[in-house]
Structure formats: C-alpha cells, structure tokens
Amino acid sequence: MTDAPRGGTARSAAEWFVVMRGPDADSESRAFEDWRATSANADAYARFEATWNDSRFLANSSVGRDRDLSRARRKVPPAALLAAGVALLTLLSASLLSDHMGWLGPAAVQQPAATRIAAGDIVRTVRLPDGSRVTIDRGALLSDRSTAGERRFVLLRGRARFEVAHDLARPFTVDAGEGRVVAHGTIFDVGIEGGGVRVILLKGSVEVRDRNAVKSEKGVRRFLAPGEQLVVVRGEVGAPSRASPIFLSWPDAMISFDDTPLAEAVGAFNKIGGRTVRLESGWPTSQRVSGAFRRDDPQGFADALAASFGMEVEAAADGSLVLRPAASGATVSIRRPLKKSQG
Numbered sequence: 001m002t003d004a005p006r007g008g009t010a011r012s013a014a015e016w017f018v019v020m021r022g023p024d025a026d027s028e029s030r031a032f033e034d035w036r037a038t039s040a041n042a043d044a045y046a047r048f049e050a051t052w053n054d055s056r057f058l059a060n061s062s063v064g065r066d067r068d069l070s071r072a073r074r075k076v077p078p079a080a081l082l083a084a085g086v087a088l089l090t091l092l093s094a095s096l097l098s099d100h101m102g103w104l105g106p107a108a109v110q111q112p113a114a115t116r117i118a119a120g121d122i123v124r125t126v127r128l129p130d131g132s133r134v135t136i137d138r139g140a141l142l143s144d145r146s147t148a149g150e151r152r153f154v155l156l157r158g159r160a161r162f163e164v165a166h167d168l169a170r171p172f173t174v175d176a177g178e179g180r181v182v183a184h185g186t187i188f189d190v191g192i193e194g195g196g197v198r199v200i201l202l203k204g205s206v207e208v209r210d211r212n213a214v215k216s217e218k219g220v221r222r223f224l225a226p227g228e229q230l231v232v233v234r235g236e237v238g239a240p241s242r243a244s245p246i247f248l249s250w251p252d253a254m255i256s257f258d259d260t261p262l263a264e265a266v267g268a269f270n271k272i273g274g275r276t277v278r279l280e281s282g283w284p285t286s287q288r289v290s291g292a293f294r295r296d297d298p299q300g301f302a303d304a305l306a307a308s309f310g311m312e313v314e315a316a317a318d319g320s321l322v323l324r325p326a327a328s329g330a331t332v333s334i335r336r337p338l339k340k341s342q343g
Contacts, residue, residue, distance in 0.1 A: 012037065013044040026154055026175065115144040119158070121274075123251050131165035132172070136250050137191075138274065159191030161251060164204075179232035180211040188224075189247070193271065196233035200243045201226055210235045254292045262287040262309070266323075269293070269301055277302045278316070280324040 011019070016035060019028050036042045080199055117126055119136035126134050128144075130151060136142060140158025151167070155176035164172045166185035174181045176190050179197040186204025190197065199208050201224040209221045220237040222230060229243035246268040249255060257265045263279060270276050275298040287309055295302045302313045302321040313321045 013041065016045060017048050044131060047103040092290040117142040124292040125251075128165075130167060130170070135161040135163075137250060155190050155192060157192055159189060159193075159198075159250070161187065161189045161202075163187045168212045175211055177232065178211050178235045179210045181236070182207040182209070189250075191247075198229060198231050198247070199224065200229040200247055202248065208232065208237055210237055250295075253295060255295050257289045259288050259290050262289055262305070265289040266304040266305075269295075269298070274298060277305075278320050278322050280322060 019025065036045055057324055081307055117124075117134065117136060119138055119140050121134075121138055123138060124136045126136070128134060128151075132151070134142065137159045140160055141156040142160055143154040143156055145152045145154060150168065151170050151172040153162075153174045155174060160174075162172075162174060162183065164183045164186050172183040174183070174190050176192055177197040179190075179199065181188065181190055181199055184205045185208075187202040188204075188206050189200040189202070191200075199206065203226050206224050207221055208224065208230060210232070219245065222237050222240060224240055227238040227243055229247065230240045231238045236283055246255075246257070246260065246264070250271070255269060257268075260268075262283060265275050266279055274296070277298055289305070289308075291304065293304065298321060299313075302323060305323055306313045307313060310324075310326050312326050314322045315322065316322050
C-alpha cells in the first residue's frame with residue numbers, strides 16, 4: 001500500500017493510525033486533523049483503517065483460526081502473494097501498535113472508543129453510569145475516556161461541573177489543557193479560558209497537577225479546599241485563592257452581581273458565550289453593578305446597564321453589543337445600583 005502525500009506533517013497514514021490509538025492521541029489530535037484535512041491523506045488513512053479492521057476480522061474467523069499452514073502448496077499464485085503482502089503490512093502495523101500501546105501480553109486490553117458529550121446552546125446535565133453527574137456549559141465539549149479500571153474525562157472546550165460518586169476502585173480524573181484534576185468524591189468545576197485552565201472546588205477534595213508531569217512524578221501538585229480556585233497556565237499550577245461567587249453560579253438560569261465593578265460584571269457575563277457585550281474604553285472604574293440577569297439574554301443585560309448608567313447600546317459589525325456614552329454627551333449620573341429581580 002502506498003500512502004498519499006503527507007501535507008504539512010511528515011507522518012504516513014500508518015504512523016498516524018498508531019499515534020491516534022496511543023497515549024498521545026489528545027495532544028496530537030489537532031495536528032492529525034490538519035493532516036487529514038487533505039483529501040489524499042484522508043483517503044490513505046481510511047484505506048489503512050479498513051485494512052486493519054479486515055485483518056482483525058479474518059484473524060478471528062473460523063477460517064483464520066483453523067488454517068493449516070503445513071498443507072500450503074509450494075507454488076504461490078500472484079493473488080496469494082498480494083494477500084501475503086497485506087497480511088505482512090498488518091502484522092508489522094500490529095507490532096508497532098503493540099510497542100506503542102502495550103497490547104502484548106494476556107493482561108493487555110484495547111481502549112474503548114471515546115464518547116463525546118456536548119451541550120449545544122443550553123446548559124446540559126448528564127447522569128453517568130457510575131452515578132456521577134456532569135453539567136456542561138453552553139458550547140462546551142467533553143470526551144469520556146473511561147475504562148473498567150478508571151473514570152477519565154477530557155474537557156476539550158468550555159467548562160463543566162462534576163459531581164463525583166464515591167468509588168475507591170475507579171479513580172476519577174479530568175484532563176483539560178495542561179492540567180489534570182484528581183477527584184475524591186466531590187463537586188468541582190473545570191473551565192478552559194484564554195491560555196489557561198481554571199479549577200474551582202465547591203465540595204470535598206481535589207488534587208490538581210501538571211498533566212505533562214504526571215508520569216514522571218515531577219511538577220507541582222496542589223490540593224484545594226472548598227471555595228478555593230486555582231489556574232493552570234503553560235503547565236504552571238498556580239497557588240490556591242478564594243473563588244469569586246461570579247464563577248460559581250454559571251449553571252443557573254440567572255447570573256447575579258452584588259456591588260460588582262462594571263467591567264468585571266461584563267467580563268463575567270461574556271464567559272457564558274453567545275453574543276458579546278463590550279464597554280467602550282474610558283469608563284470610570286467606580287461604576288458598580290448589583291442585580292440578576294438572564295444568561296441567555298445579552299440584549300436585556302446591555303439594555304439594563306445602559307438605562308442605569310446613562311449609556312446607549314449599539315450593535316457592532318461583528319454582532320457584539322457596544323455600550324458607550326449617550327449621544328447627548330450628558331455627564332453620567334449614578335443614583336443607585338440596579339435592583340435585583342424578583343423571583
């Protein structure tokens with residue numbers, strides 16, 4: 001078999017087949033998708049995958065198990081030579097996979113395919129087979145890599161809240177970016193934001209590690225107490241600090257602020273996703289917001305701020321909502337903060 005052109009990555013289809021079934025699949029997934037974006041590469045990968053699946057089927061069929069090689073003829077027809085070549089390629093690939101993934105030996109077990117959990121445009125709560133629950137924020141994506149021996153999840157984007165059922169026999173871990181969270185029967189949030197990962201503990205105990213240093217047992221490991229948070233940036237596990245209430249209420253339908261600086265309130269609202277609200281530069285830092293707002297109504301949030309602080313709302317070309325001083329140019333006068341919504 002001849003592989004297709006390799007695009008920008010110097011790996012063949014066979015090599016990518018091995019990588020994407022090994023422990024580096026998460027970190028290599030983006031490069032793999034870039035490579036497979038070329039149609040010739042995608043075709044080559046599909047052909048290799050089909051050959052691999054066919055060979056595994058034949059090896060476990062009654063014909064494959066009952067074959068008697070001692071009765072083979074001396075003269076081998078061309079078709080048989082071709083079949084032997086394919087079998088040899090499969091054997092070599094299997095050997096490479098064995099070395100890379102540890103499949104050799106009676107205790108080796110092939111990892112099951114990952115299951116993806118997505119939220120879409122709503123906050124979604126999913127009950128897991130072990131009794132745990134995970135709440136996925138709008139636009140978030142989670143991959144379930146659990147096996148019989150461990151409960152393992154990879155947060156690919158957004159944020160999620162985990163309510164972990166106690167099970168000493170099956171550790172519960174969540175990987176996100178360069179961070180790894182090890183839970184001990186607890187409730188915690190993990191969120192990917194900017195260039196880092198934020199972990200917040202609501203109840204119980206969690207251990208946060210540098211994901212890249214887990215195998216070598218090097219790097220910083222920190223434990224969080226309930227109400228604490230930390231951020232992992234470029235493999236550095238930050239020091240714990242008190243978590244802001246703004247980051248804790250995201251699964252609720254409403255988002256609340258209590259004497260919160262205006263810029264901070266706008267930034268927290270924008271973490272929900274969807275249409276962005278922006279402040280025109282130059283606003284005084286003394287302005288503060290109190291009130292409750294629907295998370296799915298950025299227009300209502302922007303209108304309420306405009307009415308309270310003497311602003312006007314304008315829709316920008318990129319779809320965002322820009323808050324700027326009212327056209328009259330009158331001095332902004334703040335008489336009192338926004339009242340909290342009833343109910």
